[in-house]
Amino acid sequence: MRAPLQIAVLGPGCRNCRALEKATRRALDELGLDAEISHVTDYAAIAALGVLATPGLEVDGQVVLSGRVPSVAEVKDLLGAVEAE
């Protein structure tokens, strides 16, 4: 049993950020994965991660997506890729 994924939603909390979080939670449910979800809302911290357009998604310390709201299927692919490492 591996440790839960550390997931961070990067964004100030606008519409797109909430949509990204929803898609991520759905993807986690469908994959049956355990994860801790946190939020980074501070703009300076977000920019320091290399994210220029919100929303962004960070999984286990790695920014995997920025600037758009992905589909649930896409988040599943992204989570699967990080998990396989």
Add this chain to the structure above:
Amino acid sequence: MSVLQQLPASSRARAGLLAVGALAWTAAYWVNGRIWDLLLVDLVGLDPDARWTASLRFFCYDTVKIALLLGVIVFGVTLLRSYMSVERTRALLGGRREGAGNVLAAGLGVVTPFCSCSAVPAFIGFVAAGVPLGVTMSFLIASPLVNEVAIGLLLGLFGWQVTVLYVAAGLSVAIVAGWVLGRLHLDRWVEPFVLETPVVDGPTGARPRFEDRVRAAADEARSVLRRIWPYLLIGIGIGALIHGWAPEDLFTRYAGEGAAFGVVVAVLLGVPLYSNAAGVLPLVGALYDKGLPMGTLLAFMMSVVALSLPELILLRRVLKPPLLAVFVGVVASAIVAVGYLFNAVLT
């Protein structure tokens, strides 16, 4: 062998779906042009010459037409934009000099997918990576000014000539205002933490598939229409009333071509107003019908869309008050100048 046959089966199905969508859209647009006289006059039995009938017909026809145009343009623009990213834009702008950099930044502001809540991280990322302040500003001004909702609405209400004019005006304001801001050398009024932010490359992997792009574009079109329909209905409703009832010279008497300060008044009114293009444009359409000059109206619209209190509060995080004030002053002046220019050229 056609391109269509060379695609794998699933791609052909997708192309088919897009073709069916395009066909359904064209049919709906065609029907909308013909159905309202039939419904209102022949079926409901309204008097075809009555003022109310004209207003009602105008309202129904315009609402459906604008919703259709807006939907298809938001879909198309979002789909095309999904091939661009802010990270790529930054890479393209890196090392550009002012002047050419301002032109490029304004153009990229139009084609880069960008939501207003990203203004601050984009600003930090650009400036920290060495993109000049004025060039960054050109990008940030163009992005909300020339947006797909404004383009869809202008196309629906005024046709393509005015739309092209507006896009040209928006780009000019972004280029000129950004260039002027750059020449003023205001870098000392950028919050210091911006320059201390480390420059990190954005995410590399995760290219969306074509169906992801189409789905995201369709979601966006739906979401835009869902958010703005109340503004549209109210705006077009007021437009329909003005269309049928207000006296022709009501507005021209106060803000028409003769009134030299028309553009300045329009911009001063527009800056504190916070609305999206959907709230303003139907009104602008009705005012144009009543004889207000197009330059004045476009200036009004640009000042509403480009400068707003929420946006300034966001930018305050990275810009100190003096720079914020200069920003508002320069952008507003550029809009006034473009308004007068259009009034002079168009009359």
